[in-house]
Amino acid sequence: MSDMLPSDPSPQPLPEIRFLKLLVTVLTGTMIAGLLTIIALLVIRLPSGDAVIPQLPAHIVLPEGETVSALTFAKGYSVVVTASGKILIYGADGALRQSVLAE
Numbered sequence: 001m002s003d004m005l006p007s008d009p010s011p012q013p014l015p016e017i018r019f020l021k022l023l024v025t026v027l028t029g030t031m032i033a034g035l036l037t038i039i040a041l042l043v044i045r046l047p048s049g050d051a052v053i054p055q056l057p058a059h060i061v062l063p064e065g066e067t068v069s070a071l072t073f074a075k076g077y078s079v080v081v082t083a084s085g086k087i088l089i090y091g092a093d094g095a096l097r098q099s100v101l102a103e
Contacts, residue, residue, distance in 0.1 A: 056080070061093030 001073040054071050060078060062068070063086075070081040077097065080088040 057094070060090050061094070062088070 035100070042048040043060070056062070056068055056071060059077070060080070062080065062082070066082040066084060066086065066088075068080055068085045076092050078090045078092075080090065082088065085102040087100040087102055088096060089100075091097050
């Protein structure tokens with residue numbers, strides 16, 4: 001029976017194995033910190049869903065029965081996309097320059 005007991009109470013792990021354990025622990029901590037950082041940035045940067053469409057300037061008058069679906073401001077003109085699918089391009093003075101029917 002005494003032959004079955006180990007002669008050494010507990011052998012010490014090799015230095016390379018201790019180094020690998022430390023390396024895996026540090027890399028795991030780094031990955032967890034990186035994942036938490038990415039999640040935090042996504043929460044901070046993503047819009048909240050209650051985005052507000054900019055108000056149509058007072059000098060732009062839409063055709064009767066049209067409602068604004070999208071509005072874009074550019075240098076010298078404004079582009080209005082209506083709910084019916086029309087694209088209206090207005091000049092800086094509010095005059096309708098072009099009307100295009102989106103397909």
